[in-house]
Amino acid sequence: xxxxxxxxxxxxxxxxxxxxxxxxxxxxxxxxxxxxxxxxxxxxxxxxxxxxxxxxxxxxxxxxxxxxxxxxxxxxxxxxxxxxxxxxxxxxxxxxxxxxxxxxxxxxxxxxxxxxxxxxxxxxxxxxxxxxxxxxxxxxxxxxxxxxxxxxxxxxxxxxxxxxxxxxxxxxxxxxxxxxxxxxxxxxxxxxxxxxxxxxxxxxxxxxxxxxxxxxxxxxxxxxxxxxxxxxxxxxxxxxxxxxxxxxxxxxxxxxxxxxxxxxxxxxxxxxxxxxxxxxxxxxxxxxxxxxxxxxxxxxxxxxxxxxxxxxxxxxxxxxxxxxxx
Amino acid sequence: xxxxxxxxxxxxxxxxxxxxxxxxxxxxxxxxxxxxxxxxxxxxxxxxxxxxxxxxxxxxxxxxxxxxxxxxxxxxxxxxxxxxxxxxxxxxxxxxxxxxxxxxxxxxxxxxxxxxxxxxxxxxxxxxxxxxxxxxxxxxxxxxxxxxxxxxxxxxxxxxxxxxxxxxxxxxxxxxxxx
Numbered sequence: 262x263x264x265x266x267x268x269x270x271x272x273x274x275x276x277x278x279x280x281x282x283x284x285x286x287x288x289x290x291x292x293x294x295x296x297x298x299x300x301x302x303x304x305x306x307x308x309x310x311x312x313x314x315x316x317x318x319x320x321x322x323x324x325x326x327x328x329x330x331x332x333x334x335x336x337x338x339x340x341x342x343x344x345x346x347x348x349x350x351x352x353x354x355x356x357x358x359x360x361x362x363x364x365x366x367x368x369x370x371x372x373x374x375x376x377x378x379x380x381x382x383x384x385x386x387x388x389x390x391x392x393x394x395x396x397x398x399x400x401x402x403x404x405x406x407x408x409x410x411x412x413x414x415x416x417x418x419x420x421x422x423x424x425x426x427x428x429x430x431x432x433x434x435x436x437x438x439x440x441x442x443x444x445x446x447x448x449x450x451x452x453x454x455x456x457x458x459x460x461x462x463x464x465x466x467x468x469x470x471x472x473x474x475x476x477x478x479x480x481x482x483x484x485x486x487x488x489x490x491x492x493x494x495x496x497x498x499x500x501x502x503x504x505x506x507x508x509x510x511x512x513x514x515x516x517x518x519x520x521x522x523x524x525x526x527x528x529x530x531x532x533x534x535x536x537x538x539x540x541x542x543x544x545x546x547x548x549x550x551x552x553x554x555x556x557x558x559x560x561x562x563x564x565x566x567x568x569x570x571x572x573x574x575x576x577x578x579x580x581x582x583x584x585x586x587x
Numbered sequence: 588x589x590x591x592x593x594x595x596x597x598x599x600x601x602x603x604x605x606x607x608x609x610x611x612x613x614x615x616x617x618x619x620x621x622x623x624x625x626x627x628x629x630x631x632x633x634x635x636x637x638x639x640x641x642x643x644x645x646x647x648x649x650x651x652x653x654x655x656x657x658x659x660x661x662x663x664x665x666x667x668x669x670x671x672x673x674x675x676x677x678x679x680x681x682x683x684x685x686x687x688x689x690x691x692x693x694x695x696x697x698x699x700x701x702x703x704x705x706x707x708x709x710x711x712x713x714x715x716x717x718x719x720x721x722x723x724x725x726x727x728x729x730x731x732x733x734x735x736x737x738x739x740x741x742x743x744x745x746x747x748x749x750x751x752x753x754x755x756x757x758x759x760x761x762x763x764x765x766x
Contacts, residue, residue, distance in 0.1 A: 292627055359729075
């Protein structure tokens with residue numbers, strides 16, 4: 262690990278001021294950042310400890326939604342009675358991720374910002390445009406079984422690893438930030454992540470020193486909520502494919518649908534065409550298949566991850582059966 | 588820097604990069620917590636911080652100066668074992684023993700999570716906690732045992748959980764929260 266200077270912030274104002282220098286990073290739970298620092302994948306010159314900021318509460322709003330402090334640990338968010346009652350897909354996604362120890366430490370904001378688990382990103386002996394722009398991508402043509410089939414570029418085929426963020430994308434979350442000049446910014450989760458393109462090192466629209474302070478969930482959506490995750494072992498593994506689904510059925514027809522996917526793309530994936538294929542239709546395997554066609558129309562395998570394309574189809578269809586069945 | 592570990596105060600001046608695990612093992616002589624992977628994957632380093640289980644290898648010591656830290660040394664002694672320690676002995680919940688301090692600290696934290704009514708990935712109804720071998724395996728999946736003593740680890744934990752009535756406590760907690 263490269264050495265760094267350390268400062269603990271007591272307010273968000275001091276945090277954004279302290280972090281307004283090149284090479285500074287925020288640290289909260291640290292479960293991903295320290296992992297990467299040990300491997301020198303991340304080499305911050307300064308750590309701004311935000312773990313004591315007063316951002317650890319979950320509050321109900323008058324519009325029926327929830328405001329989640331960025332420092333709420335993943336385990337507390339999953340166990341919150343309001344989340345369980347109204348946003349079960351979020352509890353389920355959180356509980357499907359990581360281990361008990363990690364969920365106790367990992368924060369809401371940090372989970373949104375965790376880095377890919379691409380083997381080549383983690384191995385500093387390998388070419389990786391995300392870690393070191395311009396060096397190439399060893400994953401294309403390499404062992405890419407766990408990597409992305411949607412939204413990739415020739416420069417990067419990494420997946421976003423979060424389960425929580427997949428559920429938040431299905432729930433239309435909004436990310437609240439404080440910029441380095443003190444301004445507040447509201448960013449829809451749909452606009453928060455960036456496709457890799459030619460700059461896979463830039464993963465979100467956050468500016469230098471911008472701090473996530475809260476995540477807002479709108480009033481709970483109508484319908485049934487399901488999180489389905491397929492992985493290589495029963496527990497404590499990243500998704501090969503996951504689906505967060507919220508679907509309502511009225512008078513025998515799908516009235517609304519929100520579907521987001523993990524393990525397939527460089528960001529928690531959502532495609533309005535999937536939902537358009539469902540809304541207004543009577544639930545059937547043919548309709549679910551059309552939704553899968555819409556999801557996977559542009560899917561591209563890279564060899565050892567080709568299996569994810571038929572797997573995603575089956576997982577989506579099975580999830581839609583759960584969401585619409587008796 | 589100042590730390591409180593197992594109720595004892597310590598002053599130390601480690602390098603800023605020092606993990607909570609390395610602080611205990613290399614600076615304070617508390618070698619009960621073990622370093623396996625040093626990346627949060629094996630759970631051998633599990634400690635309790637303010638009563639919650641965490642991977643101490645993935646946390647900077649400097650960030651824990653105001654916390655109450657409990658390691659395996661703070662749970663029991665050879666003459667006065669913690670209930671989980673004696674259950675692990677009785678059920679032969681290890682072979683080499685390297686993962687055992689982490690397993691036991693993790694189990695202490697996990698049973699508290701059950702008492703609070705926290706669900707897991709395998710819980711059917713999130714409002715109605717249950718506690719069986721499948722729940723123990725899921726909740727302990729952050730602790731690896733390469734000797735594969737898992738069946739006996741599960742037996743040891745279940746015995747303590749049943750003796751302490753953690754499921755009854757969880758159900759009571761849920762009922763009160765709902766009321």
